[in-house]
Amino acid sequence: MECGQIEEEEIAEKYVTGGLSEIEQADFEEHFLDCERCFAQVQLWQDMQAVSRRPRSRLRWMAVLAIAASLVMAAGVVWLRQRRAPQKETARSTAPAARSRDLAALAEFTPPRYLRPSWRAAGQTSFDRAMERYSRGDYRGATPGLLEATNADPTNSAAQFFLGICYLMQGSDKQAIARLNRTIALGESPELEEAHFYLGKALLGQQDVSGAAAELRNAIALDGPRRREEQSLLRSLGKVCPAP
Numbered sequence: 374m375e376c377g378q379i380e381e382e383e384i385a386e387k388y389v390t391g392g393l394s395e396i397e398q399a400d401f402e403e404h405f406l407d408c409e410r411c412f413a414q415v416q417l418w419q420d421m422q423a424v425s426r427r428p429r430s431r432l433r434w435m436a437v438l439a440i441a442a443s444l445v446m447a448a449g450v451v452w453l454r455q456r457r458a459p460q461k462e463t464a465r466s467t468a469p470a471a472r473s474r475d476l477a478a479l480a481e482f483t484p485p486r487y488l489r490p491s492w493r494a495a496g497q498t499s500f501d502r503a504m505e506r507y508s509r510g511d512y513r514g515a516t517p518g519l520l521e522a523t524n525a526d527p528t529n530s531a532a533q534f535f536l537g538i539c540y541l542m543q544g545s546d547k548q549a550i551a552r553l554n555r556t557i558a559l560g561e562s563p564e565l566e567e568a569h570f571y572l573g574k575a576l577l578g579q580q581d582v583s584g585a586a587a588e589l590r591n592a593i594a595l596d597g598p599r600r601r602e603e604q605s606l607l608r609s610l611g612k613v614c615p616a617p
Contacts (some may be wrong), residue, residue, distance in 0.1 A: 374404045376411060381471075385414035398551075402520050416513065419543050473580070475613040479606065480577035485567055485592025486536050498522065500532050505537060512542040527555075530562035537568070541575055550575050568595035573606070582614045 379385060379401070386391050388401050397460055405411035487504050503518025516539045522532035537552030553575065554569040573588035589607045 375401055379404070379411055379414070385411060386418050388415060389418040389545055389548070391545075391551070399524070399532075403524060406521055406524070414549050416455065419513070419545060455584055467487070468544055472613060476577055476580060477541075478580070479609055479613065480574055482541075482571065482574045484542055486569070487535065487569060499525075500529065503532075504535065507539065512539040515539050516543070528559060530556050530559045530568075534561070534564035534568050537575075538571060541571065546575055546578055548581075566592050566595045566599060569595070570603055573603075577610075582610065 374384065384397075384401055385405075388398060393401065401411075405415055487508055489501070489504065499518040500522040503522065505516040506512075506515040506518070516536065519532050519536035519539060522529055523536055526532070533552050533556040537549045537556060540546075540549035540552060545617050550572060553572040555563070556564055557572070562568075569588045569592035573585040573592065576585040576588060581606070586607060589603050589610070592603045593607065
């Protein structure tokens with residue numbers, strides 16, 4: 374890829390919003406790792422997306438509250454005219470808002486810690502340097518090094534997993550989901566259980582209840598150290614969204 378093509382086709386924006394195919398994404402990553410101009414575009418779009426989420430979220434909740442208020446008022450008018458209790462109608466009106474709010478709470482998470490193996494010296498590779506930034510909470514700064522590590526070795530499950538977490542922490546859910554799926558596709562690895570768990574969290578953030586439940590079941594089946602937490606989350610999800 375060349376810079377002119379990237380700007381003309383808005384590749385950086387599509388990369389951040391998940392609009393590229395896997396081949397296009399890999400080609401673009403290979404380019405912008407060595408191009409400060411295009412890397413700056415990626416960072417700009419990631420910042421814009423992260424910032425725009427919060428206002429949209431606030432506006433969305435304000436809209437929900439406004440709609441709920443208008444429905445309550447309408448129900449009151451019906452009651453006055455027809456002498457009927459509006460409780461059932463009000464409950465149906467507010468149920469989607471409550472469900473969405475509960476799912477958002479279940480989607481919250483703390484990023485996993487990285488413990489450097491004792492046999493690895495600090496700062497040896499791009500992965501090591503990236504994970505030093507990750508450990509300091511610099512998820513944006515860790516991203517380029519993890520991209521470089523995954524491009525150099527796509528089978529590096531740790532690099533794929535922590536790159537997914539970095540994207541998740543930056544609000545790039547679609548890219549996070551893609552990287553966590555790649556981690557899982559690699560098969561048995563130290564990151565496998567957590568990849569299922571955090572993929573479930575990412576899908577909850579996308580309101581994909583069935584997908585999140587499936588990932589939690591996959592994580593539980595591995596009988597790892599997070600088993601109780603995963604079981605508790607799955608039970609809570611069942612209460613918020615009972616099976617029909």
